[in-house]
Amino acid sequence: MALKNLQLFHPGKSKMVYQQRNATPMRAPPTAMSRSMSKSAETLAGSTKYKEPVTRKARSTDQPGGGMAKGSSVLGLPNLTKGWGRDDDSIRSRSRNGSGSSRTGSLDRISTRGSSTTLNADEDNINVVVRVRPISEKERSHGERLLLEFPGKGQVICHNTTPSQKAKVFSYNVVFEPEATQEDVLEYSGVKRLLEMAVEGFSCTAFCYGQTGSGKTHTLTGPPGLVETGASPFHPEHGLMVRSFIYLFRLISERPESHFILKASFLEIYNEKVIDLLNPGSARKPLQVRWSKESRSFYVENQFTVDCETLDDLFAVLEEGMRNRAVGAHSMNSHSSRSHTLLCVRVRRDLREDAGVVCSTHGKINFVDLAGSEMTKRTHSTGKTLEEANNINRSLMVLGYCIAQLSDGKKRGHIPYRDSKLTKLLADSLAGNGVTLMIACIAPTRSNLSETINTLRYAARAKKIKTKPIVKMDARDALILSLKREVAALQAENQHLRTALHVQTDYNLDTYSQGGHRRTPTQIEPNKLYQLPQSELVELVQLHMEENSALRTENSELFGVRDTLLRDQEMLSRENERLLKKLEDVNSVCVRSPIIPARPTYSGANTMDANIWTNPISSAASITSAGSSS
Ligand SMILES: Nc1ncnc2c1ncn2[C@@H]1O[C@H](COP(=O)(O)OP(=O)(O)OP(=O)(O)O)[C@@H](O)[C@H]1O
Structure with missing residues (x-):
């Protein structure tokens, strides 16, 4: 059941979720740390032909920062998987084998320095x-x-x-x-x-x-x-x-x-x-x-x-x-x-x-x-x-x-x-x-x-x-990356919305509350409660507590569904109103348009009406109704 996902759209939580997404650091895919050098040498030996010494190709006046654009940004990326030997x-000697140790750090702080944005890694x-x-x-x-x-x-x-x-x-x-x-x-x-x-x-x-x-x-x-x-x-x-x-x-x-x-x-x-x-x-x-x-x-x-x-x-x-x-x-x-x-x-x-x-x-x-x-x-x-x-x-x-x-x-x-x-x-x-x-x-x-x-x-x-x-990174690239993150977040939101609409059609309260693997306490008459042994009483209380908590969760989920549906309904009725208004506008423009007569949809005998366009459907309907009434 998709109800669990809907919790994200609980009105009280949506803002928080968005903020968390904003703060999520960008992480590059982890890179393999210990590879055999001899293997790489073999691979490259096969693929690299030996060449004469290189001809110089460029004189650079590069500033430090690798040719960064003016106002360029610095942006921390990957998870620092530290592999210091x-x-x-x-x-x-070589025979004493071992793998690189790994310390991990995370990129978690966003700060601004002048025009540039910095996402810092942990200190190293x-x-x-x-x-x-x-x-x-x-x-x-x-x-x-x-x-x-x-x-x-x-x-x-x-x-x-x-x-x-x-x-x-x-x-x-x-x-x-x-x-x-x-x-x-x-x-x-x-x-x-x-x-x-x-x-x-x-x-x-x-x-x-x-x-x-x-x-x-x-x-x-x-x-x-x-x-x-x-x-x-x-x-x-x-x-x-x-x-x-x-x-x-x-x-x-x-x-x-x-x-x-x-x-x-x-x-x-x-x-x-x-x-x-x-x-x-x-x-x-x-x-x-x-x-x-x-x-x-x-x-x-x-x-x-x-x-x-x-x-x-x-x-x-x-x-x-x-x-x-x-x-x-x-x-x-x-x-x-x-x-x-x-x-x-x-x-x-x-x-x-x-x-x-x-x-x-x-x-x-x-x-x-x-x-x-x-x-x-x-x-x-x-x-x-x-x-x-x-x-x-x-x-x-x-x-x-x-x-x-x-x-x-x-x-x-x-x-x-x-x-x-x-x-x-x-x-x-x-x-x-x-x-x-x-x-x-x-x-x-x-x-x-x-x-x-x-x-x-x-x-x-x-x-x-x-x-x-x-x-x-270049400032432009940093911006693109942050926009991409936002798009991804919005796409996730969109996905949840779709799920919500799907739930609207499939939703069945009875199935939901009776289904699942929830343990429900058996109903016992109050006067028989006194006769129950202590251990069974404790279990019964526990079951009731579980049941209560499950019901509370269910309720908050149902409120979430209701809010979403109300919002959707409101959005749909606004959209309908907008479309109706647009249709009216189109109709009124077409009725008065001086261009329309070049391609009239019907040729009236009355030349006085030659400049008036008539909606073929409504005119057909009016003809039919006129015919039937006669
Ligand atoms: N690990 C090693 N195994 C074998 N020979 C070594 C090793 N380390 C240094 N040598 C030899 O010791 C000599 C001095 O080394 P090297 O020239 O690299 O020292 P350096 O620290 O660079 O000195 P300088 O500061 O004077 O340039 C060289 O002949 C070098 O081949």
């Missing part, structure tokens, strides 16, 4: 994982040994050099032990979740932090020279970036209902200058970092962006940038990055909705390889390398200061983003509307202990920082 765990902590590199050949030859312990549960224990000092314990979301593979990092670091969110329209960042020679570049791009020499994208040594590109294209191929446009850019910050790695020019002219009032974030002016239609296009961008970035040698790393690099893949998704409406979201994923902090005494840097080291250390100090301020929830004051180019460009990832993953890279040996502890402290602070992820 294995929660609180330590990963030794920066996710921090630690990767420990293996002991190098050089360290081994110096008799160095492992000074770290991994008890599991995401913990790292740093044993001190002297037995009198206490060991220090740190805990993170995931710890990758020296034996962990590149594939493990993709699977369990949470980067897959970042890519899924970028596809849904969020701004995401994965950055590697750590001292020089701790394995940041190895984690992101593999061993030195691998990308630059043009190895196949499916080479087993590739780092997180290439693996992420493959996963990104897999995600896209799994969403045939959407049209995607990928654009990539690649820059480095070298000695506090921003250099475009896709178009450095012979003079390596620096680009300007500017503030956008519209999106309220910093952006790089005149940066090259490249349309990437295939995996090879994206790989070629990486290859080109890796060739152009600044690399140097010092005593701790023969392939040391002398700059911070930032590769950004913007993901525009056009989703064709019903009735041909297209909604666009603008997500992005940044991969940031920070230059390593250096103790210049240990690296023996001089001249140019020393200047580079000083700049690297200065910008990392500003980053550290920003992280310290942001992580101190209570006395959070001014955050000095403007003090370095690096912090300007990472501002949104650190405290804005993005989703961020920090990979803290450490070396496991005694000689690196103090820097390892510094990195671990840095990472522990970063873990406390919260961001508020939101989906960026």
